[in-house]
Amino acid sequence: MKIIDGKACALQIKGEIAQEVESIKMRGLRPPQLAIILVGNREDSLSYVRSKANTCRSLGMECQTHLLPDDTPEADLYALVDSLNHDAYVDAILIQLPLPDHYDSARILDSIDYRKDADGLHLMNVGLLHLGEPYVMPCTPKGILTLLSTNGIEVAGRHAVVIGRSQLVGEPTAQLLIRKNATVTLCHSHTRNLPELTRLADIVITAAGHPGLLKPEDLKEGAVLIDVAINRTEEGLVGDVYSPATCEALDKRLSAATPVPGGVGPMTIAMLMNNVLDMYKMGSRE
């Protein structure tokens, strides 16, 4: 089984971004800039924001972070988004999710100018993706598609089973695969007899967040597994299928798989950086 190395792929993509940013600066132009908004003080969200901001700066891009208390009035949040929408030096805006429960997350995400929507979650961007003309793609699905293509895994004409239908991962991944001419089955928590479906699939993409969701024998021999899930267990970080307990059996059965950790995870942040650079370039053409 080929290990699909997301860490190495992400490193290469970030290297290319850093080079491009360097050449932008050499031409005397300003670097791309990302603005991140975090409301509340969830430890995991704080650490994601820190890591995104550090990566952005390490590639030569600028990043401003706005850390707001979780009782920030919704009107203040809209005012901040509005000022960033109109700031010509800000190319991309990211609102760290989840927002505290008392906010209307969908409405706040839709208040971002869709041309600055770093995560591709604005209604306009969701619509464009469904039409096959994405302005910006959500980071994890874009990372998955990039891993498949850079590892020479053919998608057209093949049967892909995607497990999970979230707006962040499963749903847009299924849409992108359809656009790449795969035959897609989208499964979710109401799906019956999941293994019957996965045994027919050439490519299985799991994003359910359930360790042990499938056993190695639930996958077709020679299939490709993209395990998106990140589950914290006593064994450490494991996927929905990939874990220290299953990797040997998977190795014998599959043609390729993403490990957890080190598979899709590192690609998500690399694709975010890629979106920031793309938005900078698209913005400066207008």
Ligand code: NAD
């Ligand atoms: P979510 O909770 O929003 O969605 C989970 C989806 O899985 C739902 O559509 C649900 O119907 C489906 N599901 C749950 N249990 C199921 C079951 N037993 N059978 C079939 N379907 C089932 O989660 P999400 O935000 O989409 O994230 C999913 C997983 O991916 C999580 O483990 C998360 O940590 C991980 N994730 C990883 C990355 C990355 O960069 N690698 C990025 C985002 C999310």
